[in-house]
Amino acid sequence: MGTAKRPTRRIGWGALSGRPCRTRTDNQRIKSRKVCVQLEESQSRSRLPGAGTRTLHPGASSWILKGVVEKFAASLVEPNVLFISQPGEKVNLLDGKALKDMGLEVDQATLLPDCLMADLAPSRDEFWFIEVVASDGPVTEERRQALIDWATAHGLEAEKCRFLTAFESRTASEAKKSLPVLAHGSYAWFANEPDGLLSWDELRFA
Structure with missing residues (x-):
């Protein structure tokens, strides 16, 4: 009695046992498809407050920015995202036009916050x-x-004007390094604790 063969598995692509051998062309197609899936998954679509979406470029900063746009913004009464800056797209064409119409032109050489948001509630x-x-x-x-x-x-x-620095978490190395140099009168927000806000300000007693 022969030894039973253990089925071969490839994570993400299902069991391969019992299937015919693939040709080189088949393998190239699979590789190409896998790369396309990875590229699609590496980009993140963020829902803007009110309506619309924005595609964020891949990277850790985009994951935090997505949280800011979708979760922090929800804490404002009437949030409106005016501007988002990303690597390779310092000023989005639509953002740039909207800001210019408001008389708020952004100098790409000297001043580029990652995001400018407004609470339009009176x-x-x-x-x-x-x-x-x-x-x-x-x-x-x-x-x-x-x-x-x-x-x-x-x-x-x-x-x-309000000033916010967003981090992945309070325990992230970037937060530990940055918290001691945060400006007075500014805030810190953490993506893994979206309902909290850290305020750094002067003591005021009545």
Whole structure:
């Protein structure tokens, strides 16, 4: 009595036992299909507040940015994403036109927050400057001042500007490195704890 053969399996493509041998052309087609699937999965579509979607480029920062757009924005009364900057697409054409129509032109050479969001509710009327940190680039005192200077030069009130640095988690190495240099009067948000917000500000007692 012969030894039973154990079926051969390939993760993600199902059991292969009992199938005819593939030719080189078959294997090339499979490889090409697998690469296409990986490329499609590497990009993430993010739902914008209100309506519409935006395709985010692959990478850790995009995963955090997706959380900001879909989850942090939900904490605002009337959220509106005005601008998203990504590697290889510093200023989206639609974002650039919308900002220009509002009189808010972005200087690609000097000032590019990862995301600019507004709470359009009359009771809020706030602008959120958001930096996503998957490696570096938190809202420091210097960065905060540069953003305020840009905002006031375009007619926005400094008192209505809010500054947020988004991280993957509180235990992420990037967060541990960045938290000590966050600007006073700014906030930190963590993608794995979307319902919380860390505030760094001066003590005020009545």
